[in-house]
Amino acid sequence: MTYTERNVAGQVATTLDAIDAGTPVTTEHTGLLDQYHAGGVGAVDKLITWLALSPGDTVIDVGSGFGGPARRIAEQTPATVVGIDITPAYVDAAKTLTTRMGFADRVEFRHADIMDMPVDQPYDAAVTMHVQMNVEDKPAWFAAIAAVLAPTGRLAVWEVCTTDGRQPPWPMPWSLDGSDSFLCTPADLKQAITSGGFDVVEWEDETAWVNAWSAATLDDDAPRPGLILPMLLDDGLTRVVNFADALRDGTLTVMRGAFTKAAP
Numbered sequence: 001m002t003y004t005e006r007n008v009a010g011q012v013a014t015t016l017d018a019i020d021a022g023t024p025v026t027t028e029h030t031g032l033l034d035q036y037h038a039g040g041v042g043a044v045d046k047l048i049t050w051l052a053l054s055p056g057d058t059v060i061d062v063g064s065g066f067g068g069p070a071r072r073i074a075e076q077t078p079a080t081v082v083g084i085d086i087t088p089a090y091v092d093a094a095k096t097l098t099t100r101m102g103f104a105d106r107v108e109f110r111h112a113d114i115m116d117m118p119v120d121q122p123y124d125a126a127v128t129m130h131v132q133m134n135v136e137d138k139p140a141w142f143a144a145i146a147a148v149l150a151p152t153g154r155l156a157v158w159e160v161c162t163t164d165g166r167q168p169p170w171p172m173p174w175s176l177d178g179s180d181s182f183l184c185t186p187a188d189l190k191q192a193i194t195s196g197g198f199d200v201v202e203w204e205d206e207t208a209w210v211n212a213w214s215a216a217t218l219d220d221d222a223p224r225p226g227l228i229l230p231m232l233l234d235d236g237l238t239r240v241v242n243f244a245d246a247l248r249d250g251t252l253t254v255m256r257g258a259f260t261k262a263a264p
């Protein structure tokens with residue numbers, strides 16, 4: 001079982017308290033703490049470009065983690081964002097960061113599973129980043145996302161696949177021992193998304209870009225909070241190193257997809 005960390009919000013709050021009150025904390029600043037996917041804020045920006053969000057648009061971030069992607073969308077676009085996540089401790093941490101970073105008027109987080117979520121409003125767009133690896137029935141997962149979107153809804157995904165069926169060494173960021181990992185190939189993931197009710201606009205292999213980002217990040221000495229993601233996760237350093245290795249040696253692939261909701 002993965003995602004069992006508990007006092008994440010407390011650790012985050014302590015880190016934020018150590019930053020001078022009044023110092024603006026930007027999404028660039030927290031990118032290595034709250035972006036729980038390969039590629040950091042740059043990966044979110046790639047999804048934002050396709051989503052082309054306008055004032056009044058609403059976005060749902062499915063599996064929002066510590067809320068980094070949702071806050072980046074709010075910072076870079078005029079949209080409002082609702083993040084949902086199944087892990088209560090992550091939702092608490094997302095709320096703590098959002099309040100401290102000044103996004104609470106346009107970003108909210110709820111503890112929910114997309115498979116059980118009531119449709120309280122049709123969203124204009126959905127994003128999901130590094131979540132479907134934990135989902136066995138992928139067509140049902142994407143159908144549940146389609147169900148909360150307006151008829152003209154857009155979907156942007158940033159997802160990990162097995163390149164050719166090989167499994168990576170565990171632990172990985174989304175699974176400690178592989179028992180809750182359901183990796184599939186890029187072709188099978190694209191098929192699952194279209195079966196769930198979407199038409200493909202773009203389907204791009206971003207692994208080379210991610211590997212370049214990882215190499216540059218290691219050399220980067222930009223200011224950041226004292227806490228970074230591997231320190232928040234159980235066995236975090238091993239998980240992050242294993243992931244980077246599996247992307248470099250070709251076991252894993254990161255895919256970016258842009259989709260529109262299919263006509264009924």
Ligand SMILES: C[S@@+](CC[C@H](N)C(=O)[O-])C[C@H]1O[C@@H](n2cnc3c(N)ncnc32)[C@H](O)[C@@H]1O
Pocket residue numbers: 003034035036037062063064065066067068069084085086087090112113114115128129130131134173174
């Ligand atoms: C690897 S993290 C990615 C978090 C975030 N998307 C990001 O990129 O920063 C995967 C997240 O998916 C969430 N998750 C897994 N299964 C879920 C489900 N059925 N419904 C909602 N969230 C889920 C986990 O709690 C975790 O926060």
